[in-house]
Amino acid sequence: MRSVFKRIGLAVAFSPRIEALLAEATRLKRLWGSELVLIHIGEKDESGSQRMSALVQQVGLQPDEVRVFWESGKPAKTILQVCKREGIDLLIAGALKKENVLQFYLGSIARKILRKADCSVLMLIEPSVEEKGFKNIVVNADDDSPYMMQALRLAFKIGMLEKATWLHIVRKLKLYGFLSAAEQYSEREYELNRNNLVQSEIEDVQQLISTIPHEGIKVNIKLVSGKSGFELTQFAQRKHADLLVIGGSPMRLSILDRVFPNDLEYIFSDLPCNMLIVHPGKEEAYE
Numbered sequence: 001m002r003s004v005f006k007r008i009g010l011a012v013a014f015s016p017r018i019e020a021l022l023a024e025a026t027r028l029k030r031l032w033g034s035e036l037v038l039i040h041i042g043e044k045d046e047s048g049s050q051r052m053s054a055l056v057q058q059v060g061l062q063p064d065e066v067r068v069f070w071e072s073g074k075p076a077k078t079i080l081q082v083c084k085r086e087g088i089d090l091l092i093a094g095a096l097k098k099e100n101v102l103q104f105y106l107g108s109i110a111r112k113i114l115r116k117a118d119c120s121v122l123m124l125i126e127p128s129v130e131e132k133g134f135k136n137i138v139v140n141a142d143d144d145s146p147y148m149m150q151a152l153r154l155a156f157k158i159g160m161l162e163k164a165t166w167l168h169i170v171r172k173l174k175l176y177g178f179l180s181a182a183e184q185y186s187e188r189e190y191e192l193n194r195n196n197l198v199q200s201e202i203e204d205v206q207q208l209i210s211t212i213p214h215e216g217i218k219v220n221i222k223l224v225s226g227k228s229g230f231e232l233t234q235f236a237q238r239k240h241a242d243l244l245v246i247g248g249s250p251m252r253l254s255i256l257d258r259v260f261p262n263d264l265e266y267i268f269s270d271l272p273c274n275m276l277i278v279h280p281g282k283e284e285a286y287e
Helices: 018-032 046-058 075-086 108-116 148-162 176-180 187-209 228-238 255-259 263-269
Strands: 007-011 035-041 066-071 090-094 120-124 136-140 166-172 218-224 243-247 275-278
Touching: 007 018, 007 075, 018 035, 018 046, 018 090, 018 120, 018 148, 035 046, 035 075, 046 066, 066 075, 075 108, 090 108, 108 120, 136 148, 136 228, 148 166, 148 187, 148 243, 148 275, 166 187, 166 228, 187 218, 218 228, 228 243, 228 263
Parallel strands: 007 035, 007 090, 035 066, 090 120, 136 166, 136 243, 166 218, 243 275
Antiparallel strands: 120 275
16 A cells, blocks of 8 residues: 655654654554654754654664754744655644643644645644554545545545544535525425435535545544534534544635634634644645
């Protein structure tokens, strides 16, 4: 099977959670058949080199299994420059837990990376040195992202490698035309037309996944009718998902997007679980 991601990047900041993040990156490197690149923003000196070597040894990596880059500059901008220069197609980062509450938030550097990265980004909310894996995956199947199909293929591919139990596919039920004409319907016609609309959306999703291998994974198709970002977050929480897969935005957020939070902003403001934003390069298709 082709590598899920050819080259994984991890920004190393010597924070208290860095051993857990590096352990997760190492697990994914080996499971997904990827190369691993570590990026540290800071001057390389003897003390830093010793800490880096100790970290690599603690997670069981051999020196020839990882490349380390020591860089200087603004963290988010420099990390993204290294990703582009080194051909990294997945960048792993961590989200922070809000103090005393069961919520996670993105710091300014993580938000810049998510908004501006040319590669896919995996945001981990509770990295662990113990192997847990992604067993319960939710993937967004709205067609408002040009990478929706890549997100679906990637979610199934990860699910098969991780031996996931469930893969939940969430799609927004498009009611715009239906609601504007609803006043013309009798109660019976309303129910009949709505049921037909629901069935049509389910068949469309079934057609999308009919050519994607997913042996051994139970599939659940969920239609939502509200704000898709909010509904997606709520659904992932109810299902106790351990990974949410979303197709990325093709461009940076506009001024209107900043004033009126879009789907991704809803999710960024209240992360329900680990999150993978799929933003493949031109040559990547995740076939």
